Amino acid sequence: MKGRLKIALITPELSPLxxxxxxAEAVAGLARFLARSGNQVSVFLxxxxxxxxDSLKRELLVEDLQVPIGDKKLPAAIWRSDSSGYTIYLxxxxxxxxxxxxxxxxxGDYPDNDERFIFFNRAVCEFLASRRMKFxxxxxxxxxxxxxxxxxxxxxxxxxxxxxxxxxxTIHNFSYQGEFPAESLSLTGLDWNYLxxxxxxFKGKFSFLKAGILFADVVNTVSRSYRDEVLSNHxxxxxxxxxxxxxxxxxxxxxxxxxxxPARDSYLPANFSPEDLSGKAVCKRHLQKIFRLExxxxxxxxxxxxxxxxxxxxxxxxxxxxxxxxRGFQLIIAGQGEEKYEQALAEMQKRYPGRFGxxxxxxxxxxxxxxxxxxxLLMPSLEEPCGLTVMHxxxxxxxxxxxxxxxxxxxxxxFDPENGTGTGFVFEDYSEEAxxxxxxxxxxxxxxxxxxxKLQRNCLQVDNSWSxxxxxxxxxxxxxxxxxxxxx
Numbered sequence: 001m002k003g004r005l006k007i008a009l010i011t012p013e014l015s016p017l018x019x020x021x022x023x024a025e026a027v028a029g030l031a032r033f034l035a036r037s038g039n040q041v042s043v044f045l046x047x048x049x050x051x052x053x054d055s056l057k058r059e060l061l062v063e064d065l066q067v068p069i070g071d072k073k074l075p076a077a078i079w080r081s082d083s084s085g086y087t088i089y090l091x092x093x094x095x096x097x098x099x100x101x102x103x104x105x106x107x108g109d110y111p112d113n114d115e116r117f118i119f120f121n122r123a124v125c126e127f128l129a130s131r132r133m134k135f136x137x138x139x140x141x142x143x144x145x146x147x148x149x150x151x152x153x154x155x156x157x158x159x160x161x162x163x164x165x166x167x168x169x170t171i172h173n174f175s176y177q178g179e180f181p182a183e184s185l186s187l188t189g190l191d192w193n194y195l196x197x198x199x200x201x202f203k204g205k206f207s208f209l210k211a212g213i214l215f216a217d218v219v220n221t222v223s224r225s226y227r228d229e230v231l232s233n234h235x236x237x238x239x240x241x242x243x244x245x246x247x248x249x250x251x252x253x254x255x256x257x258x259x260x261x262p263a264r265d266s267y268l269p270a271n272f273s274p275e276d277l278s279g280k281a282v283c284k285r286h287l288q289k290i291f292r293l294e295x296x297x298x299x300x301x302x303x304x305x306x307x308x309x310x311x312x313x314x315x316x317x318x319x320x321x322x323x324x325x326x327r328g329f330q331l332i333i334a335g336q337g338e339e340k341y342e343q344a345l346a347e348m349q350k351r352y353p354g355r356f357g358x359x360x361x362x363x364x365x366x367x368x369x370x371x372x373x374x375x376x377l378l379m380p381s382l383e384e385p386c387g388l389t390v391m392h393x394x395x396x397x398x399x400x401x402x403x404x405x406x407x408x409x410x411x412x413x414x415f416d417p418e419n420g421t422g423t424g425f426v427f428e429d430y431s432e433e434a435x436x437x438x439x440x441x442x443x444x445x446x447x448x449x450x451x452x453x454k455l456q457r458n459c460l461q462v463d464n465s466w467s468x469x470x471x472x473x474x475x476x477x478x479x480x481x482x483x484x485x486x487x488x
Contacts, residue, residue: 005477007034008135010044010124012102012117012144014088016364017052018045020102021307022388023172026222026253027141028084030473033256033466035085037474042135044124044145046116047079047092049099056081058090065130067093067123069115070187076123091123103144106339114180117208118187121147125156132161137477139168143178146212147188150200153215155189166484168476169216171209173385174230174237175311178208203236213240218480220249222386223407229383251476252407254466255391262396267368272397274460277453280372280397287373291357293330300446302329302401302439303374305367306389308337308345313380313403313430318344320432320439325355327436327443334359334370372396376442380427380435384408390424391464397456400424401442403435411464417445420454423462 009031013024027043035041047053058081065076077092091097096116104110125148127133140148149167156162184206185195195201202210213219219241221227227250231238241248258264262280263273269286272279281297288295302324308314317333318341324331331352333345345358359366371377377393379402387407390400394411402408404426415422425442427434446452 004038004040005137005474006040006135007137007139007477008042008044008128009139009141010121010145010148011141012046012120013141014043014045017056017088018048018050018102019362022253022386023142025255025388026172026386029254029256029259029466030470031086032084033254033470034473037470039474041086042089043086044089044091046097046120047077047090048097048102053090056083056088056090058088061089062127062130065123065126067119067126068189069119069122070189074119076119076127078123078127089127091120091127093119093123096120106337106342113178114184114206115187117144117178118147118184121145121151122155122188124148125151125162128162129156129159134161135165136481137166137168139170139477140212140216141170142172143176143208143212146178146208146216148212149215149217150190150211151188154194164485166218166477166480167216168218168220168480169212170220170222171212172222173383174209174221174234175383177202177210177237179203179205180208182206207237209237210240213237213246216480217483218249218476219246220251220476222250223252223410224250225409226250226383226385226406229406249476251472252410252469253386253388254469255388255395255464257395257463257465257467260392260395262372265368265372267365268372269369274457277397277456283369283373284375285373287332287369288330290369291332291359292354293332293357294354299328299330300376300443301332301374302376302378303332303334303370303398304378305332305334305370306362308333308335308341310338311381311383312337313382313435314341316380316430316432316435317378318348320435321348321352321356323432323436324439325352327440329376329439329443330355330357332357332370332374334366335362336360371398374398375446376401376439378439379403379408380430381405381408382430387411391462394423394459394462394464397459399442399455399459401435401438402426403430404428415445415455415458417448417451420451421458423455423459 015024015028062078079090270279270282427438
């Protein structure tokens with residue numbers, strides 16, 4: 001299919017409206033660049049209780065869409081807002097979405113996440129059917145929207161407006177699969193016959209992700225390295241893929257190099273560019289001040305930012321903090337996550353005043369300021385499917401110190417001081433010793449200004465823009481359309 005495509009992205013997160021991790025950034029960037037390349041793009045998102053959502057200029061399209069959920073119906077209000085060249089449709093139901101968090105609090109996931117996101121998936125389908133909206137592709141993201149392909153091919157299979165719509169599922173992280181008690185199937189309206197090992201049952205539970213894999217026309221994940229790791233390490237869920245009938249594609253995410261541009265970033269106290277890096281020093285001083293660290297340009301600032309969970313390597317960082325501080329680093333951590341990690345980091349801030357800073361928040365302004373002001377970006381992840389955060393760091397000359405896993409393996413080339421090539425410091429083993437050794441190598445380069453500036457400029461030359469990737473996503477959509485219509 002040539003020409004303009006009509007694409008709907010269905011997602012539980014969208015930056016800057018609702019964010020818990022990199023998924024929100026990925027979907028927002030993809031939507032903007034698909035629209036800029038001439039496609040008609042819509043995004044479907046739950047209407048969470050967020051100031052960013054409440055402040056949107058929006059129009060009420062449907063006040064009382066009746067959505068079946070089990071043996072009852074609940075109303076959904078549908079709002080429309082136009083933003084950044086694409087349309088946002090907000091699915092509003094206070095019972096499910098007017099909460100402080102997207103998936104759960106630091107104490108754990110919400111116990112009714114099955115019901116919440118079954119409602120979201122069903123509401124999207126009910127709205128499309130009621131409006132007879134036709135899209136070439138529905139692009140679903142992660143387990144929380146992965147029931148849409150199944151619903152279209154079961155409950156809504158007689159709706160002519162939806163029959164020609166292809167479905168793509170992108171799995172941004174296989175570690176979150178949306179597994180719920182078998183009884184949750186009753187909330188979908190599907191027959192119990194669907195709950196068998198060949199369809200929706202997985203390890204005795206109802207698996208959202210398995211439903212998406214089986215019923216989507218095309219399934220994708222977000223880096224080649226991560227795909228290979230998943231196929232090796234998540235063999236049970238990956239048994240549903242095959243090279244011939246259901247391959248697992250791998251297309252990386254990118255970044256919006258206009259939003260992430262240190263020369264024009266309005267969140268920063270000073271701007272900078274490859275030609276003039278002096279503004280980065282101003283950003284560093286500002287960061288030291290807001291985290292109440294000693295303000296000294298000679299002290300290297302090592303930062304970790306994002307969701308605080310074991311998969312991100314936070315345990316390695318906590319156990320290595322004293323060693324890192326003894327080496328001369330200042331350490332900054334910003335983000336929310338599991339309660340035990342937030343409590344441990346708050347205690348460490350008291351123990352190491354002036355050297356260690358922690359902020360349990362994840363606002364856009366703070367995120368940009370940490371990325372811009374730090375000297376080093378620390379990502380010792382146990383798993384890291386894509387690594388958008390490291391792409392942001394490279395764009396801002398913030399040198400990565402990362403574990404070689406998933407997308408990080410592809411994004412960061414080890415720095416070689418002999419020939420001046422590479423963009424960061426990479427370690428293989430998931431261990432405190434490996435992290436500390438790599439940090440020591442980074443510190444040695446930081447102490448040599450000429451080599452350090454060469455490394456920073458190497459980072460600035462890396463191009464991870466969405467503009468290089470949108471064409472590949474278009475080919476993936478065309479593949480899904482062809483398969484949906486009986487082609488190959």
